Amino acid sequence: MHEFSIAEDILEVALDEAEKHKASRIKHISVEVGGLMMANLEQLDFALRSLSVGTLAEDMEVDLKTVPGRFKCDNNHVNEVSIEEDDLYLALASLRCPECGSPLRVLSGKECVLKRIIAE
Amino acid sequence: MHVIDVDRDIMEINRRISERNQRVLEENNVFGFDVLGAIGSGKTSLIEALVGRIGKKLGIGAIAGDVISDADASRLKRCGIPVIGLNTGRECHLDAHLVEHALESLPLKDLDILFIENVGNLICPVDFPLGAHRRIVVVSVSEGDDTVEKHPMIFLDSDLAVINKIDIAEAVDASVEKMEYDAKRINPRLPVIKTSMKKGIGLNEIVDWIRKESNL
Incomplete structure:
Protein backbone atom coordinates (compact mmCIF):
# COMPACT_ATOMS: atom_id res chain seq x y z
CA MET A 1 0.00 0.00 0.00
CA HIS A 2 2.79 2.45 -0.74
CA GLU A 3 0.26 4.22 -2.95
CA PHE A 4 -0.90 5.90 0.27
CA SER A 5 2.49 7.43 0.97
CA ILE A 6 2.79 8.61 -2.64
CA ALA A 7 -0.75 10.04 -2.45
CA GLU A 8 0.11 11.81 0.81
CA ASP A 9 3.05 13.55 -0.87
CA ILE A 10 1.01 14.48 -3.96
CA LEU A 11 -1.73 15.93 -1.80
CA GLU A 12 0.72 17.84 0.39
CA VAL A 13 2.31 19.52 -2.63
CA ALA A 14 -1.12 20.23 -4.19
CA LEU A 15 -2.46 21.79 -0.98
CA ASP A 16 0.71 23.90 -0.61
CA GLU A 17 0.31 25.20 -4.15
CA ALA A 18 -3.39 25.94 -3.59
CA GLU A 19 -2.52 27.87 -0.44
CA LYS A 20 0.19 29.84 -2.25
CA HIS A 21 -2.42 30.91 -4.80
CA LYS A 22 -4.95 31.66 -2.07
CA ALA A 23 -7.36 29.15 -3.58
CA SER A 24 -10.31 27.94 -1.53
CA ARG A 25 -10.82 24.68 -3.37
CA ILE A 26 -8.89 22.27 -5.59
CA LYS A 27 -11.18 21.10 -8.39
CA HIS A 28 -8.82 18.98 -10.42
CA ILE A 29 -5.32 17.54 -10.34
CA SER A 30 -3.41 15.76 -13.07
CA VAL A 31 -0.54 13.43 -12.30
CA GLU A 32 1.82 11.51 -14.59
CA VAL A 33 3.04 8.24 -13.11
CA GLY A 34 6.18 6.66 -14.57
CA GLY A 35 5.60 3.21 -16.02
CA LEU A 36 8.41 1.74 -13.92
CA MET A 37 6.94 2.89 -10.62
CA MET A 38 5.60 0.00 -8.61
CA ALA A 39 2.31 1.82 -8.18
CA ASN A 40 -1.21 0.78 -9.03
CA LEU A 41 -3.20 3.68 -10.44
CA GLU A 42 -6.55 2.50 -9.10
CA GLN A 43 -5.13 2.29 -5.60
CA LEU A 44 -3.43 5.65 -6.01
CA ASP A 45 -6.73 7.18 -7.11
CA PHE A 46 -8.47 5.64 -4.10
CA ALA A 47 -5.74 6.87 -1.75
CA LEU A 48 -5.93 10.42 -3.12
CA ARG A 49 -9.69 10.51 -2.73
CA SER A 50 -9.57 9.06 0.79
CA LEU A 51 -6.83 11.39 2.00
CA SER A 52 -8.43 14.50 0.51
CA VAL A 53 -11.63 14.19 2.56
CA GLY A 54 -11.89 17.23 4.83
CA THR A 55 -9.29 19.21 2.86
CA LEU A 56 -9.53 21.81 0.09
CA ALA A 57 -9.17 18.94 -2.33
CA GLU A 58 -12.23 16.96 -1.24
CA ASP A 59 -14.25 15.75 -4.25
CA MET A 60 -11.60 16.90 -6.72
CA GLU A 61 -11.32 15.25 -10.11
CA VAL A 62 -8.22 13.09 -10.30
CA ASP A 63 -6.55 12.53 -13.66
CA LEU A 64 -3.83 9.87 -13.47
CA LYS A 65 -1.86 8.96 -16.55
CA THR A 66 0.94 6.45 -17.03
CA VAL A 67 4.04 7.52 -18.91
CA PRO A 68 5.97 4.61 -20.47
CA GLY A 69 9.31 3.60 -18.97
CA ARG A 70 12.41 4.31 -21.06
CA PHE A 71 15.64 2.34 -21.27
CA LYS A 72 19.08 2.75 -22.73
CA CYS A 73 21.46 0.11 -23.98
CA ASP A 74 24.94 -0.29 -22.41
CA ASN A 75 26.72 0.16 -25.74
CA ASN A 76 24.69 3.11 -26.91
CA HIS A 77 23.77 1.10 -29.99
CA VAL A 78 20.20 1.68 -29.38
CA ASN A 79 19.13 4.52 -27.54
CA GLU A 80 15.78 4.35 -26.00
CA VAL A 81 13.04 1.80 -25.87
CA SER A 82 9.53 2.57 -24.80
CA ILE A 83 7.31 -0.08 -23.36
CA GLU A 84 3.63 0.20 -22.77
CA GLU A 85 2.47 -0.51 -19.25
CA ASP A 86 0.52 -3.67 -20.00
CA ASP A 87 3.54 -5.41 -21.47
CA LEU A 88 6.09 -3.97 -19.09
CA TYR A 89 6.36 -6.66 -16.46
CA LEU A 90 6.47 -9.47 -18.97
CA ALA A 91 8.98 -7.61 -21.12
CA LEU A 92 11.29 -6.69 -18.24
CA ALA A 93 12.45 -10.20 -17.62
CA SER A 94 13.85 -10.62 -21.12
CA LEU A 95 14.58 -7.06 -22.06
CA ARG A 96 17.62 -6.64 -24.31
CA CYS A 97 18.84 -4.10 -26.80
CA PRO A 98 17.32 -5.00 -30.16
CA GLU A 99 20.59 -4.13 -31.92
CA CYS A 100 23.35 -5.76 -29.86
CA GLY A 101 21.47 -7.87 -27.33
CA SER A 102 23.14 -6.19 -24.37
CA PRO A 103 21.17 -5.41 -21.22
CA LEU A 104 19.28 -2.18 -20.86
CA ARG A 105 19.39 0.38 -18.10
CA VAL A 106 16.47 2.41 -16.86
CA LEU A 107 16.56 5.97 -18.17
CA SER A 108 13.29 7.22 -16.81
CA GLY A 109 9.93 5.97 -15.68
CA LYS A 110 10.36 6.20 -11.92
CA GLU A 111 8.89 9.64 -11.62
CA CYS A 112 5.50 10.68 -10.35
CA VAL A 113 4.90 14.21 -11.57
CA LEU A 114 2.15 16.45 -10.30
CA LYS A 115 1.56 18.27 -13.58
CA ARG A 116 -1.31 20.63 -13.00
CA ILE A 117 -3.87 21.77 -10.48
CA ILE A 118 -7.09 23.59 -11.26
CA ALA A 119 -8.25 25.52 -8.22
CA GLU A 120 -10.74 28.24 -7.42
CA MET B 1 -10.18 29.89 -11.26
CA HIS B 2 -6.43 29.20 -11.15
CA VAL B 3 -4.66 26.81 -13.47
CA ILE B 4 -1.42 26.03 -11.65
CA ASP B 5 1.28 24.27 -13.66
CA VAL B 6 3.19 22.56 -10.88
CA ASP B 7 5.28 20.07 -12.86
CA ARG B 8 6.93 18.65 -9.77
CA ASP B 9 8.22 15.10 -9.37
CA ILE B 10 6.80 13.82 -6.10
CA MET B 11 9.40 11.04 -5.86
CA GLU B 12 12.05 13.75 -5.92
CA ILE B 13 11.14 14.61 -2.31
CA ASN B 14 12.32 11.20 -1.11
CA ARG B 15 15.22 11.12 -3.57
CA ARG B 16 16.59 14.44 -2.34
CA ILE B 17 16.51 13.30 1.29
CA SER B 18 18.15 10.01 0.32
CA GLU B 19 20.98 11.95 -1.36
CA ARG B 20 21.35 14.01 1.80
CA ASN B 21 21.48 10.78 3.85
CA GLN B 22 24.22 9.46 1.61
CA ARG B 23 26.22 12.65 2.10
CA VAL B 24 25.87 12.31 5.88
CA LEU B 25 27.19 8.74 5.65
CA GLU B 26 30.09 9.85 3.48
CA GLU B 27 31.02 12.74 5.76
CA ASN B 28 31.35 10.12 8.50
CA ASN B 29 33.16 7.57 6.31
CA VAL B 30 30.33 5.08 6.60
CA PHE B 31 29.37 2.77 3.74
CA GLY B 32 25.67 1.92 3.65
CA PHE B 33 23.94 -1.26 2.51
CA ASP B 34 20.18 -1.57 2.10
CA VAL B 35 18.93 -5.04 2.94
CA LEU B 36 15.65 -5.76 1.19
CA GLY B 37 13.63 -8.94 0.90
CA ALA B 38 10.44 -10.77 1.68
CA ILE B 39 9.21 -11.52 5.18
CA GLY B 40 11.20 -14.36 6.67
CA SER B 41 13.75 -14.52 3.86
CA GLY B 42 16.69 -14.06 6.23
CA LYS B 43 17.47 -10.32 6.21
CA THR B 44 18.07 -10.08 9.95
CA SER B 45 19.94 -13.39 9.95
CA LEU B 46 22.22 -12.06 7.22
CA ILE B 47 23.11 -8.99 9.26
CA GLU B 48 23.63 -11.11 12.39
CA ALA B 49 25.92 -13.45 10.46
CA LEU B 50 27.92 -10.58 8.99
CA VAL B 51 28.36 -8.95 12.40
CA GLY B 52 29.67 -12.30 13.64
CA ARG B 53 32.23 -12.43 10.84
CA ILE B 54 33.43 -8.84 10.46
CA GLY B 55 32.04 -7.07 13.53
CA LYS B 56 35.31 -7.30 15.45
CA LYS B 57 37.34 -5.62 12.72
CA LEU B 58 34.81 -3.08 11.51
CA GLY B 59 32.34 -0.79 13.22
CA ILE B 60 28.90 -1.99 12.21
CA GLY B 61 25.57 -0.33 12.91
CA ALA B 62 22.04 -1.07 11.77
CA ILE B 63 18.67 0.47 11.21
CA ALA B 64 15.93 -2.14 11.50
CA GLY B 65 12.59 -1.36 9.92
CA ASP B 66 9.45 -3.17 10.92
CA VAL B 67 5.79 -2.30 10.49
CA ILE B 68 5.20 -2.87 14.20
CA SER B 69 7.38 -4.43 16.95
CA ASP B 70 11.02 -4.16 17.79
CA ALA B 71 11.75 -7.83 17.20
CA ASP B 72 14.42 -7.31 14.54
CA ALA B 73 16.00 -4.36 16.34
CA SER B 74 16.20 -6.43 19.55
CA ARG B 75 17.82 -9.36 17.75
CA LEU B 76 20.45 -7.07 16.24
CA THR B 88 6.61 2.38 9.94
CA GLY B 89 3.13 1.91 11.44
CA ARG B 90 0.90 1.40 8.44
CA GLU B 91 3.58 1.76 5.77
CA CYS B 92 5.04 -1.15 3.88
CA HIS B 93 8.48 0.37 3.32
CA LEU B 94 11.03 2.67 4.91
CA ASP B 95 11.51 6.09 3.40
CA ALA B 96 14.48 8.44 3.37
CA HIS B 97 12.86 10.77 5.87
CA LEU B 98 12.55 8.04 8.51
CA VAL B 99 16.15 7.02 7.88
CA GLU B 100 17.33 10.63 8.16
CA HIS B 101 16.07 10.74 11.75
CA ALA B 102 17.60 7.37 12.56
CA LEU B 103 20.98 8.58 11.31
CA GLU B 104 20.84 11.43 13.82
CA SER B 105 20.65 8.89 16.63
CA LEU B 106 23.43 6.57 15.50
CA PRO B 107 27.09 6.99 16.55
CA LEU B 108 28.18 7.39 12.91
CA LYS B 109 31.72 8.42 13.86
CA ASP B 110 32.26 4.94 15.29
CA LEU B 111 30.90 3.10 12.26
CA ASP B 112 32.39 1.80 9.04
CA ILE B 113 29.33 0.00 7.74
CA LEU B 114 25.63 0.64 8.19
CA PHE B 115 22.99 -1.93 7.30
CA ILE B 116 19.50 -0.59 6.70
CA GLU B 117 17.06 -3.48 6.95
CA ASN B 118 13.82 -2.61 5.23
CA VAL B 119 10.32 -3.88 6.01
CA GLY B 120 9.78 -7.38 4.58
CA ASN B 121 8.43 -6.63 1.12
CA LEU B 122 9.65 -7.17 -2.44
CA ILE B 123 7.59 -4.45 -4.10
CA CYS B 124 7.08 -1.20 -2.22
CA PRO B 125 10.66 -0.43 -1.09
CA VAL B 126 11.89 -0.42 -4.69
CA ASP B 127 10.71 3.13 -5.39
CA PHE B 128 12.15 4.62 -2.19
CA PRO B 129 15.95 4.95 -2.12
CA LEU B 130 17.15 5.57 1.43
CA GLY B 131 20.69 6.81 0.95
CA ALA B 132 22.68 3.58 1.17
CA HIS B 133 25.43 2.98 -1.38
CA ARG B 134 24.42 -0.55 -2.37
CA ARG B 135 21.26 -2.65 -2.31
CA ILE B 136 21.18 -6.30 -1.27
CA VAL B 137 18.02 -8.28 -1.99
CA VAL B 138 17.46 -11.47 0.01
CA VAL B 139 15.04 -14.18 -1.09
CA SER B 140 14.70 -17.71 0.21
CA VAL B 141 13.67 -20.98 -1.37
CA SER B 142 10.74 -21.35 1.00
CA GLU B 143 8.99 -18.41 -0.68
CA GLY B 144 8.78 -20.56 -3.82
CA ASP B 145 11.22 -20.72 -6.69
CA ASP B 146 9.07 -18.37 -8.78
CA THR B 147 9.65 -15.48 -6.34
CA VAL B 148 12.43 -13.97 -8.42
CA GLU B 149 10.59 -13.93 -11.74
CA LYS B 150 7.52 -12.46 -10.06
CA HIS B 151 9.44 -9.42 -8.75
CA PRO B 152 11.71 -8.23 -11.57
CA MET B 153 12.02 -4.58 -10.52
CA ILE B 154 13.76 -5.28 -7.23
CA PHE B 155 16.32 -7.48 -9.00
CA LEU B 156 16.84 -4.86 -11.68
CA ASP B 157 17.53 -2.31 -8.97
CA SER B 158 19.79 -4.31 -6.65
CA ASP B 159 23.55 -4.78 -6.51
CA LEU B 160 23.60 -8.25 -4.94
CA ALA B 161 21.03 -11.04 -4.79
CA VAL B 162 21.19 -13.56 -1.97
CA ILE B 163 19.25 -16.80 -2.35
CA ASN B 164 18.92 -18.15 1.17
CA LYS B 165 17.92 -21.45 2.82
CA ILE B 166 19.38 -23.52 -0.01
CA ASP B 167 19.82 -26.37 2.49
CA ILE B 168 16.06 -26.92 2.56
CA ALA B 169 15.39 -26.46 -1.17
CA GLU B 170 14.57 -30.09 -1.74
CA ALA B 171 12.17 -30.23 1.18
CA VAL B 172 10.17 -27.28 -0.16
CA ASP B 173 10.44 -28.49 -3.76
CA ALA B 174 12.28 -25.39 -4.98
CA SER B 175 14.93 -25.13 -7.67
CA VAL B 176 17.80 -22.88 -6.57
CA GLU B 177 19.11 -23.02 -10.15
CA LYS B 178 15.86 -21.59 -11.49
CA MET B 179 15.98 -18.73 -8.99
CA GLU B 180 19.56 -17.93 -9.93
CA TYR B 181 18.77 -18.20 -13.64
CA ASP B 182 15.79 -15.84 -13.27
CA ALA B 183 17.86 -13.26 -11.36
CA LYS B 184 20.59 -13.32 -14.04
CA ARG B 185 18.02 -13.15 -16.83
CA ILE B 186 16.42 -10.05 -15.32
CA ASN B 187 19.73 -8.41 -14.46
CA PRO B 188 22.83 -9.99 -16.01
CA ARG B 189 25.10 -7.66 -13.99
CA LEU B 190 23.73 -8.90 -10.69
CA PRO B 191 26.03 -11.10 -8.61
CA VAL B 192 24.06 -13.96 -7.03
CA ILE B 193 25.22 -15.72 -3.87
CA LYS B 194 23.52 -18.89 -2.65
CA THR B 195 23.46 -19.21 1.11
CA SER B 196 22.25 -21.00 4.16
CA MET B 197 22.51 -18.58 7.06
CA LYS B 198 21.76 -21.48 9.41
CA LYS B 199 24.60 -23.64 8.12
CA GLY B 200 27.03 -20.85 7.29
CA ILE B 201 27.05 -21.62 3.55
CA GLY B 202 27.96 -18.75 1.22
CA LEU B 203 28.66 -16.24 3.96
CA ASN B 204 32.37 -15.88 3.17
CA GLU B 205 31.42 -14.91 -0.36
CA ILE B 206 29.10 -12.23 0.96
CA VAL B 207 31.82 -10.92 3.28
CA ASP B 208 34.20 -10.73 0.29
CA TRP B 209 31.60 -8.83 -1.73
CA ILE B 210 30.89 -6.42 1.14
CA ARG B 211 34.59 -5.72 1.61
CA LYS B 212 35.16 -5.22 -2.09
CA GLU B 213 32.23 -2.85 -2.52
CA SER B 214 32.99 -0.82 0.60
CA ASN B 215 36.77 -0.92 0.20
CA LEU B 216 37.05 -1.91 3.86
Whole structure:
Protein backbone atom coordinates (compact mmCIF):
# COMPACT_ATOMS: atom_id res chain seq x y z
CA MET A 1 0.00 0.00 0.00
CA HIS A 2 2.79 2.45 -0.74
CA GLU A 3 0.26 4.22 -2.95
CA PHE A 4 -0.90 5.90 0.27
CA SER A 5 2.49 7.43 0.97
CA ILE A 6 2.79 8.61 -2.64
CA ALA A 7 -0.75 10.04 -2.45
CA GLU A 8 0.11 11.81 0.81
CA ASP A 9 3.05 13.55 -0.87
CA ILE A 10 1.01 14.48 -3.96
CA LEU A 11 -1.73 15.93 -1.80
CA GLU A 12 0.72 17.84 0.39
CA VAL A 13 2.31 19.52 -2.63
CA ALA A 14 -1.12 20.23 -4.19
CA LEU A 15 -2.46 21.79 -0.98
CA ASP A 16 0.71 23.90 -0.61
CA GLU A 17 0.31 25.20 -4.15
CA ALA A 18 -3.39 25.94 -3.59
CA GLU A 19 -2.52 27.87 -0.44
CA LYS A 20 0.19 29.84 -2.25
CA HIS A 21 -2.42 30.91 -4.80
CA LYS A 22 -4.95 31.66 -2.07
CA ALA A 23 -7.36 29.15 -3.58
CA SER A 24 -10.31 27.94 -1.53
CA ARG A 25 -10.82 24.68 -3.37
CA ILE A 26 -8.89 22.27 -5.59
CA LYS A 27 -11.18 21.10 -8.39
CA HIS A 28 -8.82 18.98 -10.42
CA ILE A 29 -5.32 17.54 -10.34
CA SER A 30 -3.41 15.76 -13.07
CA VAL A 31 -0.54 13.43 -12.30
CA GLU A 32 1.82 11.51 -14.59
CA VAL A 33 3.04 8.24 -13.11
CA GLY A 34 6.18 6.66 -14.57
CA GLY A 35 5.60 3.21 -16.02
CA LEU A 36 8.41 1.74 -13.92
CA MET A 37 6.94 2.89 -10.62
CA MET A 38 5.60 0.00 -8.61
CA ALA A 39 2.31 1.82 -8.18
CA ASN A 40 -1.21 0.78 -9.03
CA LEU A 41 -3.20 3.68 -10.44
CA GLU A 42 -6.55 2.50 -9.10
CA GLN A 43 -5.13 2.29 -5.60
CA LEU A 44 -3.43 5.65 -6.01
CA ASP A 45 -6.73 7.18 -7.11
CA PHE A 46 -8.47 5.64 -4.10
CA ALA A 47 -5.74 6.87 -1.75
CA LEU A 48 -5.93 10.42 -3.12
CA ARG A 49 -9.69 10.51 -2.73
CA SER A 50 -9.57 9.06 0.79
CA LEU A 51 -6.83 11.39 2.00
CA SER A 52 -8.43 14.50 0.51
CA VAL A 53 -11.63 14.19 2.56
CA GLY A 54 -11.89 17.23 4.83
CA THR A 55 -9.29 19.21 2.86
CA LEU A 56 -9.53 21.81 0.09
CA ALA A 57 -9.17 18.94 -2.33
CA GLU A 58 -12.23 16.96 -1.24
CA ASP A 59 -14.25 15.75 -4.25
CA MET A 60 -11.60 16.90 -6.72
CA GLU A 61 -11.32 15.25 -10.11
CA VAL A 62 -8.22 13.09 -10.30
CA ASP A 63 -6.55 12.53 -13.66
CA LEU A 64 -3.83 9.87 -13.47
CA LYS A 65 -1.86 8.96 -16.55
CA THR A 66 0.94 6.45 -17.03
CA VAL A 67 4.04 7.52 -18.91
CA PRO A 68 5.97 4.61 -20.47
CA GLY A 69 9.31 3.60 -18.97
CA ARG A 70 12.41 4.31 -21.06
CA PHE A 71 15.64 2.34 -21.27
CA LYS A 72 19.08 2.75 -22.73
CA CYS A 73 21.46 0.11 -23.98
CA ASP A 74 24.94 -0.29 -22.41
CA ASN A 75 26.72 0.16 -25.74
CA ASN A 76 24.69 3.11 -26.91
CA HIS A 77 23.77 1.10 -29.99
CA VAL A 78 20.20 1.68 -29.38
CA ASN A 79 19.13 4.52 -27.54
CA GLU A 80 15.78 4.35 -26.00
CA VAL A 81 13.04 1.80 -25.87
CA SER A 82 9.53 2.57 -24.80
CA ILE A 83 7.31 -0.08 -23.36
CA GLU A 84 3.63 0.20 -22.77
CA GLU A 85 2.47 -0.51 -19.25
CA ASP A 86 0.52 -3.67 -20.00
CA ASP A 87 3.54 -5.41 -21.47
CA LEU A 88 6.09 -3.97 -19.09
CA TYR A 89 6.36 -6.66 -16.46
CA LEU A 90 6.47 -9.47 -18.97
CA ALA A 91 8.98 -7.61 -21.12
CA LEU A 92 11.29 -6.69 -18.24
CA ALA A 93 12.45 -10.20 -17.62
CA SER A 94 13.85 -10.62 -21.12
CA LEU A 95 14.58 -7.06 -22.06
CA ARG A 96 17.62 -6.64 -24.31
CA CYS A 97 18.84 -4.10 -26.80
CA PRO A 98 17.32 -5.00 -30.16
CA GLU A 99 20.59 -4.13 -31.92
CA CYS A 100 23.35 -5.76 -29.86
CA GLY A 101 21.47 -7.87 -27.33
CA SER A 102 23.14 -6.19 -24.37
CA PRO A 103 21.17 -5.41 -21.22
CA LEU A 104 19.28 -2.18 -20.86
CA ARG A 105 19.39 0.38 -18.10
CA VAL A 106 16.47 2.41 -16.86
CA LEU A 107 16.56 5.97 -18.17
CA SER A 108 13.29 7.22 -16.81
CA GLY A 109 9.93 5.97 -15.68
CA LYS A 110 10.36 6.20 -11.92
CA GLU A 111 8.89 9.64 -11.62
CA CYS A 112 5.50 10.68 -10.35
CA VAL A 113 4.90 14.21 -11.57
CA LEU A 114 2.15 16.45 -10.30
CA LYS A 115 1.56 18.27 -13.58
CA ARG A 116 -1.31 20.63 -13.00
CA ILE A 117 -3.87 21.77 -10.48
CA ILE A 118 -7.09 23.59 -11.26
CA ALA A 119 -8.25 25.52 -8.22
CA GLU A 120 -10.74 28.24 -7.42
CA MET B 1 -10.18 29.89 -11.26
CA HIS B 2 -6.43 29.20 -11.15
CA VAL B 3 -4.66 26.81 -13.47
CA ILE B 4 -1.42 26.03 -11.65
CA ASP B 5 1.28 24.27 -13.66
CA VAL B 6 3.19 22.56 -10.88
CA ASP B 7 5.28 20.07 -12.86
CA ARG B 8 6.93 18.65 -9.77
CA ASP B 9 8.22 15.10 -9.37
CA ILE B 10 6.80 13.82 -6.10
CA MET B 11 9.40 11.04 -5.86
CA GLU B 12 12.05 13.75 -5.92
CA ILE B 13 11.14 14.61 -2.31
CA ASN B 14 12.32 11.20 -1.11
CA ARG B 15 15.22 11.12 -3.57
CA ARG B 16 16.59 14.44 -2.34
CA ILE B 17 16.51 13.30 1.29
CA SER B 18 18.15 10.01 0.32
CA GLU B 19 20.98 11.95 -1.36
CA ARG B 20 21.35 14.01 1.80
CA ASN B 21 21.48 10.78 3.85
CA GLN B 22 24.22 9.46 1.61
CA ARG B 23 26.22 12.65 2.10
CA VAL B 24 25.87 12.31 5.88
CA LEU B 25 27.19 8.74 5.65
CA GLU B 26 30.09 9.85 3.48
CA GLU B 27 31.02 12.74 5.76
CA ASN B 28 31.35 10.12 8.50
CA ASN B 29 33.16 7.57 6.31
CA VAL B 30 30.33 5.08 6.60
CA PHE B 31 29.37 2.77 3.74
CA GLY B 32 25.67 1.92 3.65
CA PHE B 33 23.94 -1.26 2.51
CA ASP B 34 20.18 -1.57 2.10
CA VAL B 35 18.93 -5.04 2.94
CA LEU B 36 15.65 -5.76 1.19
CA GLY B 37 13.63 -8.94 0.90
CA ALA B 38 10.44 -10.77 1.68
CA ILE B 39 9.21 -11.52 5.18
CA GLY B 40 11.20 -14.36 6.67
CA SER B 41 13.75 -14.52 3.86
CA GLY B 42 16.69 -14.06 6.23
CA LYS B 43 17.47 -10.32 6.21
CA THR B 44 18.07 -10.08 9.95
CA SER B 45 19.94 -13.39 9.95
CA LEU B 46 22.22 -12.06 7.22
CA ILE B 47 23.11 -8.99 9.26
CA GLU B 48 23.63 -11.11 12.39
CA ALA B 49 25.92 -13.45 10.46
CA LEU B 50 27.92 -10.58 8.99
CA VAL B 51 28.36 -8.95 12.40
CA GLY B 52 29.67 -12.30 13.64
CA ARG B 53 32.23 -12.43 10.84
CA ILE B 54 33.43 -8.84 10.46
CA GLY B 55 32.04 -7.07 13.53
CA LYS B 56 35.31 -7.30 15.45
CA LYS B 57 37.34 -5.62 12.72
CA LEU B 58 34.81 -3.08 11.51
CA GLY B 59 32.34 -0.79 13.22
CA ILE B 60 28.90 -1.99 12.21
CA GLY B 61 25.57 -0.33 12.91
CA ALA B 62 22.04 -1.07 11.77
CA ILE B 63 18.67 0.47 11.21
CA ALA B 64 15.93 -2.14 11.50
CA GLY B 65 12.59 -1.36 9.92
CA ASP B 66 9.45 -3.17 10.92
CA VAL B 67 5.79 -2.30 10.49
CA ILE B 68 5.20 -2.87 14.20
CA SER B 69 7.38 -4.43 16.95
CA ASP B 70 11.02 -4.16 17.79
CA ALA B 71 11.75 -7.83 17.20
CA ASP B 72 14.42 -7.31 14.54
CA ALA B 73 16.00 -4.36 16.34
CA SER B 74 16.20 -6.43 19.55
CA ARG B 75 17.82 -9.36 17.75
CA LEU B 76 20.45 -7.07 16.24
CA LYS B 77 21.08 -5.28 19.54
CA ARG B 78 21.91 -8.65 21.05
CA CYS B 79 24.80 -8.83 18.54
CA GLY B 80 26.31 -5.89 20.40
CA ILE B 81 25.99 -3.28 17.67
CA PRO B 82 24.23 0.09 17.78
CA VAL B 83 20.75 -0.31 16.32
CA ILE B 84 17.88 2.05 15.71
CA GLY B 85 14.52 0.36 15.29
CA LEU B 86 12.05 2.10 13.00
CA ASN B 87 8.37 1.31 13.08
CA THR B 88 6.61 2.38 9.94
CA GLY B 89 3.13 1.91 11.44
CA ARG B 90 0.90 1.40 8.44
CA GLU B 91 3.58 1.76 5.77
CA CYS B 92 5.04 -1.15 3.88
CA HIS B 93 8.48 0.37 3.32
CA LEU B 94 11.03 2.67 4.91
CA ASP B 95 11.51 6.09 3.40
CA ALA B 96 14.48 8.44 3.37
CA HIS B 97 12.86 10.77 5.87
CA LEU B 98 12.55 8.04 8.51
CA VAL B 99 16.15 7.02 7.88
CA GLU B 100 17.33 10.63 8.16
CA HIS B 101 16.07 10.74 11.75
CA ALA B 102 17.60 7.37 12.56
CA LEU B 103 20.98 8.58 11.31
CA GLU B 104 20.84 11.43 13.82
CA SER B 105 20.65 8.89 16.63
CA LEU B 106 23.43 6.57 15.50
CA PRO B 107 27.09 6.99 16.55
CA LEU B 108 28.18 7.39 12.91
CA LYS B 109 31.72 8.42 13.86
CA ASP B 110 32.26 4.94 15.29
CA LEU B 111 30.90 3.10 12.26
CA ASP B 112 32.39 1.80 9.04
CA ILE B 113 29.33 0.00 7.74
CA LEU B 114 25.63 0.64 8.19
CA PHE B 115 22.99 -1.93 7.30
CA ILE B 116 19.50 -0.59 6.70
CA GLU B 117 17.06 -3.48 6.95
CA ASN B 118 13.82 -2.61 5.23
CA VAL B 119 10.32 -3.88 6.01
CA GLY B 120 9.78 -7.38 4.58
CA ASN B 121 8.43 -6.63 1.12
CA LEU B 122 9.65 -7.17 -2.44
CA ILE B 123 7.59 -4.45 -4.10
CA CYS B 124 7.08 -1.20 -2.22
CA PRO B 125 10.66 -0.43 -1.09
CA VAL B 126 11.89 -0.42 -4.69
CA ASP B 127 10.71 3.13 -5.39
CA PHE B 128 12.15 4.62 -2.19
CA PRO B 129 15.95 4.95 -2.12
CA LEU B 130 17.15 5.57 1.43
CA GLY B 131 20.69 6.81 0.95
CA ALA B 132 22.68 3.58 1.17
CA HIS B 133 25.43 2.98 -1.38
CA ARG B 134 24.42 -0.55 -2.37
CA ARG B 135 21.26 -2.65 -2.31
CA ILE B 136 21.18 -6.30 -1.27
CA VAL B 137 18.02 -8.28 -1.99
CA VAL B 138 17.46 -11.47 0.01
CA VAL B 139 15.04 -14.18 -1.09
CA SER B 140 14.70 -17.71 0.21
CA VAL B 141 13.67 -20.98 -1.37
CA SER B 142 10.74 -21.35 1.00
CA GLU B 143 8.99 -18.41 -0.68
CA GLY B 144 8.78 -20.56 -3.82
CA ASP B 145 11.22 -20.72 -6.69
CA ASP B 146 9.07 -18.37 -8.78
CA THR B 147 9.65 -15.48 -6.34
CA VAL B 148 12.43 -13.97 -8.42
CA GLU B 149 10.59 -13.93 -11.74
CA LYS B 150 7.52 -12.46 -10.06
CA HIS B 151 9.44 -9.42 -8.75
CA PRO B 152 11.71 -8.23 -11.57
CA MET B 153 12.02 -4.58 -10.52
CA ILE B 154 13.76 -5.28 -7.23
CA PHE B 155 16.32 -7.48 -9.00
CA LEU B 156 16.84 -4.86 -11.68
CA ASP B 157 17.53 -2.31 -8.97
CA SER B 158 19.79 -4.31 -6.65
CA ASP B 159 23.55 -4.78 -6.51
CA LEU B 160 23.60 -8.25 -4.94
CA ALA B 161 21.03 -11.04 -4.79
CA VAL B 162 21.19 -13.56 -1.97
CA ILE B 163 19.25 -16.80 -2.35
CA ASN B 164 18.92 -18.15 1.17
CA LYS B 165 17.92 -21.45 2.82
CA ILE B 166 19.38 -23.52 -0.01
CA ASP B 167 19.82 -26.37 2.49
CA ILE B 168 16.06 -26.92 2.56
CA ALA B 169 15.39 -26.46 -1.17
CA GLU B 170 14.57 -30.09 -1.74
CA ALA B 171 12.17 -30.23 1.18
CA VAL B 172 10.17 -27.28 -0.16
CA ASP B 173 10.44 -28.49 -3.76
CA ALA B 174 12.28 -25.39 -4.98
CA SER B 175 14.93 -25.13 -7.67
CA VAL B 176 17.80 -22.88 -6.57
CA GLU B 177 19.11 -23.02 -10.15
CA LYS B 178 15.86 -21.59 -11.49
CA MET B 179 15.98 -18.73 -8.99
CA GLU B 180 19.56 -17.93 -9.93
CA TYR B 181 18.77 -18.20 -13.64
CA ASP B 182 15.79 -15.84 -13.27
CA ALA B 183 17.86 -13.26 -11.36
CA LYS B 184 20.59 -13.32 -14.04
CA ARG B 185 18.02 -13.15 -16.83
CA ILE B 186 16.42 -10.05 -15.32
CA ASN B 187 19.73 -8.41 -14.46
CA PRO B 188 22.83 -9.99 -16.01
CA ARG B 189 25.10 -7.66 -13.99
CA LEU B 190 23.73 -8.90 -10.69
CA PRO B 191 26.03 -11.10 -8.61
CA VAL B 192 24.06 -13.96 -7.03
CA ILE B 193 25.22 -15.72 -3.87
CA LYS B 194 23.52 -18.89 -2.65
CA THR B 195 23.46 -19.21 1.11
CA SER B 196 22.25 -21.00 4.16
CA MET B 197 22.51 -18.58 7.06
CA LYS B 198 21.76 -21.48 9.41
CA LYS B 199 24.60 -23.64 8.12
CA GLY B 200 27.03 -20.85 7.29
CA ILE B 201 27.05 -21.62 3.55
CA GLY B 202 27.96 -18.75 1.22
CA LEU B 203 28.66 -16.24 3.96
CA ASN B 204 32.37 -15.88 3.17
CA GLU B 205 31.42 -14.91 -0.36
CA ILE B 206 29.10 -12.23 0.96
CA VAL B 207 31.82 -10.92 3.28
CA ASP B 208 34.20 -10.73 0.29
CA TRP B 209 31.60 -8.83 -1.73
CA ILE B 210 30.89 -6.42 1.14
CA ARG B 211 34.59 -5.72 1.61
CA LYS B 212 35.16 -5.22 -2.09
CA GLU B 213 32.23 -2.85 -2.52
CA SER B 214 32.99 -0.82 0.60
CA ASN B 215 36.77 -0.92 0.20
CA LEU B 216 37.05 -1.91 3.86
